[in-house]
Amino acid sequence: MAEFILTHLFDVLGLVLSLGAVVAYQLYLRWRDRVDPTASALYGMNAARAAWVEGIMRDGRDILAVQTLRNSTMASTFMASTAILLIVGVLTLSAQGEKMSGTWHALNVLGEHSADIWLAKLLVMLFDLLFAFFAFCLSIRLYHHIGYQINTPPDLRREVTQPAHVGAELNRAAIFYRLGMRAYYFTVPLLFWLFGPLMMIIATAVLVFFLYHLDRAPRRASDLMG
Secondary structure, X not given: OHHHHHHOHHHHHHHHHHHHHHHHHHHHHHHHHHHOHHXXXXXXXXXXXXXXXXXXXXXXXXHHHHHHHHHHHHHHHHHHHHHHHHHHHHHHHHOOHHXXXXXXXXXXOOOOOOHHHHHHHHHHHHHHHHHHHHHHHHHHHHHHHHHHHOOOOHHHOOHHHOHHHHHHHHHHHHHHHHHHHHHHHHHHHHHHHOOOHXXXXXXXXXXHHHHHHHXXXXXXXXXXXX
């Protein structure tokens, strides 16, 4: 392992810097949420979902609940199915490492051009897509359970079927969906890693910039229109 790292030092440093930037950004988000929760788009969505569940269970709008949960389940199902297709594509590329590594490394000015690092890059991308797949599957599982909880008659409700608990479960399902999407986003730097570590670092910087504006709650009319 040590010999592999020394041989492909720039590629390993590129991966470490990319992962470090993404982790540092997520830590920044957690800090910002504690200091000013209203600055986060996630805070507003969590509050909206909790209020939606309370209103649905109070007014008995079962059809609206089923339709909304169906849309969420279909979105997660589509993303999980797409992850499987991408995994198959990555496995197909891994079988052609000797033929394609030279072509994909045409823009690589820092990293190595060997087939070993090519396979290592595809393996990292494969793990990332597998993580996304399981995250979306877990969100589907929770949306399925919430469909039963949210339609429980008021006279038969237990502690686990109270609006507060169901709202928390819905936000938990949204967390898994969000994790799956974050894993999808990170496939962009991993894809550019195939062209070299420098391209990966640039793609990571663009991704963090994009996520910063995506995670920021709109505060002005211009933000709402953007």
